[in-house]
Amino acid sequence: MSTKIRCAWCxxxxxxxDYHDNEWGNPVYDDDKLFEFLVLETFQAGLSWYTILKKRDNFRKAFDQFDYRKxxxxxxxxxxxxxxxxxxxxNGLKIKATISNAVAFVKVQEEFGSFSKYIWEFTGGKPIENNIKKMSDVPATTPLSDEISKDLKKRGFKFVGSTVIYAHMQATGMVNDHVEDCWKRN
Known part of the structure; x- marks a missing residue:
């Protein structure tokens, strides 16, 4: 039996x-899934991602399957x-932010044709390949996450600080932060 080498955090x-192996870092171009991760990252602010993952199905039910139109x-x-x-x-502020983010999400779709087209424009439409040797090399923010955060805030999004946005970029594969010996790296 071979043992997969993974990023230590998972x-x-x-x-x-399972989240690491099947989702984290996979490029997401689907607006529904991008909104789901935006909601989850919003609620994760100040909490552990593990807490959010454990409650993910509850969030899905509570927020109409992450249907941003609803x-x-x-x-x-x-x-x-x-x-x-x-x-x-x-958290009332995060709940209200999710609703206003859904409104802003629709406005971005109207302007760009899709949220995916808008967000992926920041990376030229493809993932940024980082060379992560160990988990301590993974940044919490980058100049690009600062730029995206600023632009989202300008468009009316809330709870989208640079750290939240960088986590969103990692989760949706906009950046590849798998460590170099992780089986998912390539």
Missing amino acids: EKDDLYR VAQYKDKEIETLMQDAGIIR
């Missing part, structure tokens, strides 16, 4: 290993329902 348990229409009734949902992170 060796906590099978949930993390989320953009949420009003006080839906906010109140979300604030009572023990299955998600009940």
Whole structure:
């Protein structure tokens, strides 16, 4: 039996290993999936990604399968329902930010044709290949994540600081931060 070498951060348990092996760092060009990761990264701010992954299915149910068209229409009734949902992170600011981000997401789609086209324009449409030797080499932010964060904020997005955006870039494969000996590197 061969043992796969993985990025050290994912060796906590099978949930993390499965996420690493099947999602993290895979280029995502689908608007629905990009919105899902934006929601999850928004809620992750200040918390561990593991906490968010464990609650991912609950978030999916609570936010209409991450349907940004529906989320953009949420009003006080839906906010109140979300604030009572023990299955998600009940942070009013993050809930309201998710709704306003859905509205901004639709506006970006209208302007660029898709959110994917907009966000991937920052990398020329393909992943940035970083040469990560060990996990301590992975940055929390980069000048590019600073630039994207600033542009998103200008467009009305909230909870999209540079650290959140860099994590989003990693999750959606805009950057390849798998360590060099990780089986997913290439």
